[in-house]
Amino acid sequence: MTVLVIAEAGVNHNGDLGLAKALVDAAADAGADFVKFQTFKADSLVTRGAPKADYQVKNAEKEESQYQMIKRLELSESMHEDLIAYCEKKGVGFLSTGFDTSSVDYLHGLGVSIFKVPSGEITNLPYLRCIGSLKSRVLISTGMSCLGEIEQALNAVEAEGTPRDKITVLHCTTEYPTPMEDVNLRAMVNIGKAFGVSVGYSDHTPGIEVPIAAVALGATVIEKHFTLDRTLPGPDHRASLEPDELKAMVQGIRNIEKALGDGIKRPSPSELKNKPIARKSLVAARPIKAGEAFSEGNLMAKRPGTGISPMQWDEVIGRTAPRDFSEDELIEL
16 A cells, blocks of 8 residues: 655645645645645634644744634635635645544535544544534544554444445644654554554654654554745644655655565565576685585585575585596586
8 A cells, every 4th residue: 555645734835825735836746645734714613712832832822822823724614615716727636634533524514535533533422423423434544642542542433334344543742843752663563453443643853764663663644744944933834844845755655565575475576697606606716527426525505696505515515527527617507
């Protein structure tokens, strides 16, 4: 299966349609399969007195409340429609995470094909039931979760009619940026074993090596935040890749996909030509007369590997030479 690469634009458009389209350009240029935004209404997402996360305090307008920040980053319906059309024009898929049931229903009406449960909604039963009822492909992000919570979310989505083979569980750490010691990629592998489900990785680490490593460990979906410029104002820019980095990540993932292969150990097409050059054959260690017995004293293994294999050493020792052999000549029986 080809790894699905989702370039997470999120709210890095800063509420500007032009910037959002430039993010689409960057995602398409990088070779991502989808560019993903976020769909929400501040009034349905957060109370007016809700505090901001530490990373939001550091990276967003200091005097803004979380509600004010979220309100400013809403995408209007016309912006959604423009972005869907623009993604189609640029040859990259459009996705958006709906953060409440009305937003999920709206996205479904727009024809969005994949629905993501963000980490903060994994314990929101009405929301999970809404997602499950659509019977579409589902990604469940698991930041801040334990296995029991993942199991409950899977059961809730399945109970509404979405089969497990349409669900991919994304390992995730909800910290921006995520410290390397908190990544715990092996947890992704264990999630797959525990629930018999496809797994992926939603990454918030600096750099590109961790998502590439996740692919090597079996991730079928990779999601990564990106921005046009990490110095732009906003809560997520500083924990995002810039366009050249995004392109390098996608290329790295595609290379690892090729490198993983089918798991069958056999000589590869590219190395077959080197087999006779690198391997050895039995040769005369010194001149050998016809009728002389082959022995440890007159035989040795040397390149090339076009004659009798040294693995037949025990079969050759003690047999008589059928003819004269000069030093370094390949042995024949």
